[in-house]
Amino acid sequence: MDARFAAESQVTVTTTVNGELRTFTAPAHRTLLDALRNELGLTGTKSSCTEGECGACTVLLDGKAVNSCLVLAAEMDGHEVVTIESVSRDGVTDLQEALLKEGAVQCGFCIPGQVMSAEYLLSHTPEPTVEEIRSAMSGNLCRCASYNRIVNAILATSKKRVSTGE
Incomplete structure:
Protein backbone atom coordinates (compact mmCIF):
# COMPACT_ATOMS: atom_id res chain seq x y z
CA MET A 1 0.00 0.00 0.00
CA ASP A 2 1.26 3.46 -0.87
CA ALA A 3 2.53 5.28 2.25
CA ARG A 4 0.49 8.36 1.32
CA PHE A 5 -2.68 6.41 2.04
CA ALA A 6 -1.42 4.53 5.11
CA ALA A 7 -2.39 7.31 7.52
CA GLU A 8 -6.01 8.30 7.23
CA SER A 9 -6.65 12.04 7.00
CA GLN A 10 -8.53 13.32 10.06
CA VAL A 11 -10.74 16.38 10.53
CA THR A 12 -11.74 18.13 13.72
CA VAL A 13 -15.33 19.31 13.72
CA THR A 14 -17.06 21.66 16.13
CA THR A 15 -20.82 21.70 15.75
CA THR A 16 -23.97 22.14 17.78
CA VAL A 17 -25.81 18.85 18.12
CA ASN A 18 -29.18 18.84 19.85
CA GLY A 19 -28.40 22.21 21.41
CA GLU A 20 -25.00 21.18 22.78
CA LEU A 21 -21.66 22.36 21.36
CA ARG A 22 -19.65 19.25 20.44
CA THR A 23 -16.13 18.82 19.08
CA PHE A 24 -14.86 15.55 17.66
CA THR A 25 -12.19 14.18 15.35
CA ALA A 26 -13.08 11.77 12.57
CA PRO A 27 -11.71 10.44 9.29
CA ALA A 28 -12.13 13.05 6.55
CA HIS A 29 -14.40 10.72 4.58
CA ARG A 30 -16.77 10.06 7.53
CA THR A 31 -20.41 10.88 6.85
CA LEU A 32 -22.60 12.86 9.22
CA LEU A 33 -24.58 9.66 9.79
CA ASP A 34 -21.51 7.70 10.87
CA ALA A 35 -20.14 10.58 12.96
CA LEU A 36 -23.45 10.87 14.83
CA ARG A 37 -23.49 7.14 15.50
CA ASN A 38 -19.77 6.44 16.04
CA GLU A 39 -18.12 9.62 17.32
CA LEU A 40 -21.09 11.08 19.20
CA GLY A 41 -22.93 7.92 20.28
CA LEU A 42 -26.30 9.06 18.89
CA THR A 43 -27.67 5.82 17.49
CA GLY A 44 -31.29 6.91 17.05
CA THR A 45 -30.46 8.02 13.51
CA LYS A 46 -30.62 4.80 11.51
CA SER A 47 -28.23 3.55 8.84
CA SER A 48 -29.93 1.70 6.03
CA CYS A 49 -29.26 2.31 2.34
CA THR A 50 -26.34 4.78 2.80
CA GLU A 51 -27.26 6.19 -0.63
CA GLY A 52 -29.86 8.82 0.23
CA GLU A 53 -32.74 6.69 -1.04
CA CYS A 54 -34.57 5.55 2.10
CA GLY A 55 -34.73 8.49 4.53
CA ALA A 56 -33.96 6.39 7.62
CA CYS A 57 -31.03 8.68 8.44
CA THR A 58 -32.95 11.97 8.19
CA LEU A 95 -46.43 12.99 16.60
CA GLN A 96 -44.93 9.77 17.94
CA GLU A 97 -48.09 9.18 19.96
CA ALA A 98 -50.17 9.64 16.80
CA LEU A 99 -47.93 7.20 14.90
CA LEU A 100 -48.50 4.63 17.64
CA LYS A 101 -52.25 5.29 17.79
CA GLU A 102 -52.59 4.95 14.00
CA GLY A 103 -50.65 1.67 14.01
CA ALA A 104 -47.94 3.18 11.80
CA VAL A 105 -45.11 1.76 13.91
CA GLN A 106 -44.61 -1.82 12.90
CA CYS A 107 -40.94 -2.81 12.82
CA GLY A 108 -40.08 0.79 13.81
CA PHE A 109 -36.82 1.04 11.87
CA CYS A 110 -37.95 3.92 9.65
CA ILE A 111 -39.70 5.86 12.39
CA PRO A 112 -36.81 8.15 13.45
CA GLY A 113 -36.41 9.36 9.86
CA GLN A 114 -40.18 9.58 9.40
CA VAL A 115 -40.49 11.69 12.56
CA MET A 116 -37.68 14.05 11.53
CA SER A 117 -39.16 14.56 8.05
CA ALA A 118 -42.67 15.04 9.45
CA GLU A 119 -41.48 17.52 12.08
CA TYR A 120 -39.71 19.49 9.35
CA LEU A 121 -42.92 19.51 7.28
CA LEU A 122 -45.10 20.55 10.20
CA SER A 123 -42.70 23.31 11.21
CA HIS A 124 -42.97 24.83 7.73
CA THR A 125 -46.52 23.82 6.80
CA PRO A 126 -48.63 23.61 9.98
CA GLU A 127 -51.78 22.52 8.10
CA PRO A 128 -50.56 20.34 5.23
CA THR A 129 -52.88 18.64 2.79
CA VAL A 130 -52.65 14.92 2.18
CA GLU A 131 -50.86 15.67 -1.09
CA GLU A 132 -48.33 17.92 0.68
CA ILE A 133 -47.70 15.23 3.29
CA ARG A 134 -47.20 12.53 0.65
CA SER A 135 -44.82 14.79 -1.27
CA ALA A 136 -42.83 15.77 1.83
CA MET A 137 -42.59 12.18 3.01
CA SER A 138 -41.77 10.68 -0.39
CA GLY A 139 -38.09 10.42 0.51
CA ASN A 140 -38.85 8.14 3.46
CA LEU A 141 -39.37 4.47 2.77
CA CYS A 142 -41.28 2.12 5.05
CA ARG A 143 -40.64 -1.55 4.41
CA CYS A 144 -43.77 -2.43 6.36
CA ALA A 145 -45.85 -0.24 4.00
CA SER A 146 -47.50 1.86 6.70
CA TYR A 147 -47.74 4.88 4.40
CA ASN A 148 -51.45 5.61 4.86
CA ARG A 149 -51.12 5.26 8.60
CA ILE A 150 -48.12 7.61 8.64
CA VAL A 151 -50.06 10.19 6.62
CA ASN A 152 -53.04 9.84 8.99
CA ALA A 153 -50.76 10.33 12.01
CA ILE A 154 -49.25 13.49 10.52
CA LEU A 155 -52.73 14.84 9.72
CA ALA A 156 -53.92 14.10 13.26
CA THR A 157 -50.84 15.80 14.72
CA SER A 158 -51.36 18.83 12.50
CA LYS A 159 -55.00 19.17 13.56
CA LYS A 160 -54.12 18.78 17.24
CA ARG A 161 -51.32 21.36 17.08
CA VAL A 162 -53.44 23.88 15.18
CA SER A 163 -56.38 23.48 17.58
CA THR A 164 -54.16 23.86 20.66
CA GLY A 165 -51.95 26.58 19.20
CA GLU A 166 -48.74 24.53 19.45
Missing part, protein backbone atom coordinates in the same frame (compact mmCIF):
# COMPACT_ATOMS: atom_id res chain seq x y z
CA VAL A 59 -31.81 14.71 10.57
CA LEU A 60 -32.21 18.47 10.58
CA LEU A 61 -29.11 20.36 9.46
CA ASP A 62 -29.48 24.09 10.11
CA GLY A 63 -33.22 23.48 10.28
CA LYS A 64 -33.50 21.61 6.98
CA ALA A 65 -34.28 17.90 6.66
CA VAL A 66 -31.32 16.07 5.08
CA ASN A 67 -30.18 12.51 4.54
CA SER A 68 -27.21 12.37 6.89
CA CYS A 69 -25.61 9.60 4.83
CA LEU A 70 -25.04 12.12 2.02
CA VAL A 71 -23.34 14.82 4.13
CA LEU A 72 -19.70 14.65 5.19
CA ALA A 73 -19.04 15.15 8.89
CA ALA A 74 -16.53 17.87 7.97
CA GLU A 75 -19.40 19.85 6.46
CA MET A 76 -21.03 20.01 9.93
CA ASP A 77 -18.31 22.32 11.25
CA GLY A 78 -20.01 25.46 12.54
CA HIS A 79 -23.50 24.19 11.80
CA GLU A 80 -26.42 22.93 13.88
CA VAL A 81 -27.73 19.37 13.80
CA VAL A 82 -30.93 18.09 15.42
CA THR A 83 -31.46 14.33 15.74
CA ILE A 84 -34.32 12.15 16.93
CA GLU A 85 -32.75 12.10 20.40
CA SER A 86 -33.48 15.82 20.74
CA VAL A 87 -37.03 15.52 19.45
CA SER A 88 -37.74 12.74 21.94
CA ARG A 89 -35.75 14.25 24.81
CA ASP A 90 -38.85 14.83 26.96
CA GLY A 91 -40.51 11.52 26.14
CA VAL A 92 -42.91 10.50 23.42
CA THR A 93 -44.03 13.48 21.33
CA ASP A 94 -47.54 14.13 20.06
Whole structure:
Protein backbone atom coordinates (compact mmCIF):
# COMPACT_ATOMS: atom_id res chain seq x y z
CA MET A 1 0.00 0.00 0.00
CA ASP A 2 1.26 3.46 -0.87
CA ALA A 3 2.53 5.28 2.25
CA ARG A 4 0.49 8.36 1.32
CA PHE A 5 -2.68 6.41 2.04
CA ALA A 6 -1.42 4.53 5.11
CA ALA A 7 -2.39 7.31 7.52
CA GLU A 8 -6.01 8.30 7.23
CA SER A 9 -6.65 12.04 7.00
CA GLN A 10 -8.53 13.32 10.06
CA VAL A 11 -10.74 16.38 10.53
CA THR A 12 -11.74 18.13 13.72
CA VAL A 13 -15.33 19.31 13.72
CA THR A 14 -17.06 21.66 16.13
CA THR A 15 -20.82 21.70 15.75
CA THR A 16 -23.97 22.14 17.78
CA VAL A 17 -25.81 18.85 18.12
CA ASN A 18 -29.18 18.84 19.85
CA GLY A 19 -28.40 22.21 21.41
CA GLU A 20 -25.00 21.18 22.78
CA LEU A 21 -21.66 22.36 21.36
CA ARG A 22 -19.65 19.25 20.44
CA THR A 23 -16.13 18.82 19.08
CA PHE A 24 -14.86 15.55 17.66
CA THR A 25 -12.19 14.18 15.35
CA ALA A 26 -13.08 11.77 12.57
CA PRO A 27 -11.71 10.44 9.29
CA ALA A 28 -12.13 13.05 6.55
CA HIS A 29 -14.40 10.72 4.58
CA ARG A 30 -16.77 10.06 7.53
CA THR A 31 -20.41 10.88 6.85
CA LEU A 32 -22.60 12.86 9.22
CA LEU A 33 -24.58 9.66 9.79
CA ASP A 34 -21.51 7.70 10.87
CA ALA A 35 -20.14 10.58 12.96
CA LEU A 36 -23.45 10.87 14.83
CA ARG A 37 -23.49 7.14 15.50
CA ASN A 38 -19.77 6.44 16.04
CA GLU A 39 -18.12 9.62 17.32
CA LEU A 40 -21.09 11.08 19.20
CA GLY A 41 -22.93 7.92 20.28
CA LEU A 42 -26.30 9.06 18.89
CA THR A 43 -27.67 5.82 17.49
CA GLY A 44 -31.29 6.91 17.05
CA THR A 45 -30.46 8.02 13.51
CA LYS A 46 -30.62 4.80 11.51
CA SER A 47 -28.23 3.55 8.84
CA SER A 48 -29.93 1.70 6.03
CA CYS A 49 -29.26 2.31 2.34
CA THR A 50 -26.34 4.78 2.80
CA GLU A 51 -27.26 6.19 -0.63
CA GLY A 52 -29.86 8.82 0.23
CA GLU A 53 -32.74 6.69 -1.04
CA CYS A 54 -34.57 5.55 2.10
CA GLY A 55 -34.73 8.49 4.53
CA ALA A 56 -33.96 6.39 7.62
CA CYS A 57 -31.03 8.68 8.44
CA THR A 58 -32.95 11.97 8.19
CA VAL A 59 -31.81 14.71 10.57
CA LEU A 60 -32.21 18.47 10.58
CA LEU A 61 -29.11 20.36 9.46
CA ASP A 62 -29.48 24.09 10.11
CA GLY A 63 -33.22 23.48 10.28
CA LYS A 64 -33.50 21.61 6.98
CA ALA A 65 -34.28 17.90 6.66
CA VAL A 66 -31.32 16.07 5.08
CA ASN A 67 -30.18 12.51 4.54
CA SER A 68 -27.21 12.37 6.89
CA CYS A 69 -25.61 9.60 4.83
CA LEU A 70 -25.04 12.12 2.02
CA VAL A 71 -23.34 14.82 4.13
CA LEU A 72 -19.70 14.65 5.19
CA ALA A 73 -19.04 15.15 8.89
CA ALA A 74 -16.53 17.87 7.97
CA GLU A 75 -19.40 19.85 6.46
CA MET A 76 -21.03 20.01 9.93
CA ASP A 77 -18.31 22.32 11.25
CA GLY A 78 -20.01 25.46 12.54
CA HIS A 79 -23.50 24.19 11.80
CA GLU A 80 -26.42 22.93 13.88
CA VAL A 81 -27.73 19.37 13.80
CA VAL A 82 -30.93 18.09 15.42
CA THR A 83 -31.46 14.33 15.74
CA ILE A 84 -34.32 12.15 16.93
CA GLU A 85 -32.75 12.10 20.40
CA SER A 86 -33.48 15.82 20.74
CA VAL A 87 -37.03 15.52 19.45
CA SER A 88 -37.74 12.74 21.94
CA ARG A 89 -35.75 14.25 24.81
CA ASP A 90 -38.85 14.83 26.96
CA GLY A 91 -40.51 11.52 26.14
CA VAL A 92 -42.91 10.50 23.42
CA THR A 93 -44.03 13.48 21.33
CA ASP A 94 -47.54 14.13 20.06
CA LEU A 95 -46.43 12.99 16.60
CA GLN A 96 -44.93 9.77 17.94
CA GLU A 97 -48.09 9.18 19.96
CA ALA A 98 -50.17 9.64 16.80
CA LEU A 99 -47.93 7.20 14.90
CA LEU A 100 -48.50 4.63 17.64
CA LYS A 101 -52.25 5.29 17.79
CA GLU A 102 -52.59 4.95 14.00
CA GLY A 103 -50.65 1.67 14.01
CA ALA A 104 -47.94 3.18 11.80
CA VAL A 105 -45.11 1.76 13.91
CA GLN A 106 -44.61 -1.82 12.90
CA CYS A 107 -40.94 -2.81 12.82
CA GLY A 108 -40.08 0.79 13.81
CA PHE A 109 -36.82 1.04 11.87
CA CYS A 110 -37.95 3.92 9.65
CA ILE A 111 -39.70 5.86 12.39
CA PRO A 112 -36.81 8.15 13.45
CA GLY A 113 -36.41 9.36 9.86
CA GLN A 114 -40.18 9.58 9.40
CA VAL A 115 -40.49 11.69 12.56
CA MET A 116 -37.68 14.05 11.53
CA SER A 117 -39.16 14.56 8.05
CA ALA A 118 -42.67 15.04 9.45
CA GLU A 119 -41.48 17.52 12.08
CA TYR A 120 -39.71 19.49 9.35
CA LEU A 121 -42.92 19.51 7.28
CA LEU A 122 -45.10 20.55 10.20
CA SER A 123 -42.70 23.31 11.21
CA HIS A 124 -42.97 24.83 7.73
CA THR A 125 -46.52 23.82 6.80
CA PRO A 126 -48.63 23.61 9.98
CA GLU A 127 -51.78 22.52 8.10
CA PRO A 128 -50.56 20.34 5.23
CA THR A 129 -52.88 18.64 2.79
CA VAL A 130 -52.65 14.92 2.18
CA GLU A 131 -50.86 15.67 -1.09
CA GLU A 132 -48.33 17.92 0.68
CA ILE A 133 -47.70 15.23 3.29
CA ARG A 134 -47.20 12.53 0.65
CA SER A 135 -44.82 14.79 -1.27
CA ALA A 136 -42.83 15.77 1.83
CA MET A 137 -42.59 12.18 3.01
CA SER A 138 -41.77 10.68 -0.39
CA GLY A 139 -38.09 10.42 0.51
CA ASN A 140 -38.85 8.14 3.46
CA LEU A 141 -39.37 4.47 2.77
CA CYS A 142 -41.28 2.12 5.05
CA ARG A 143 -40.64 -1.55 4.41
CA CYS A 144 -43.77 -2.43 6.36
CA ALA A 145 -45.85 -0.24 4.00
CA SER A 146 -47.50 1.86 6.70
CA TYR A 147 -47.74 4.88 4.40
CA ASN A 148 -51.45 5.61 4.86
CA ARG A 149 -51.12 5.26 8.60
CA ILE A 150 -48.12 7.61 8.64
CA VAL A 151 -50.06 10.19 6.62
CA ASN A 152 -53.04 9.84 8.99
CA ALA A 153 -50.76 10.33 12.01
CA ILE A 154 -49.25 13.49 10.52
CA LEU A 155 -52.73 14.84 9.72
CA ALA A 156 -53.92 14.10 13.26
CA THR A 157 -50.84 15.80 14.72
CA SER A 158 -51.36 18.83 12.50
CA LYS A 159 -55.00 19.17 13.56
CA LYS A 160 -54.12 18.78 17.24
CA ARG A 161 -51.32 21.36 17.08
CA VAL A 162 -53.44 23.88 15.18
CA SER A 163 -56.38 23.48 17.58
CA THR A 164 -54.16 23.86 20.66
CA GLY A 165 -51.95 26.58 19.20
CA GLU A 166 -48.74 24.53 19.45
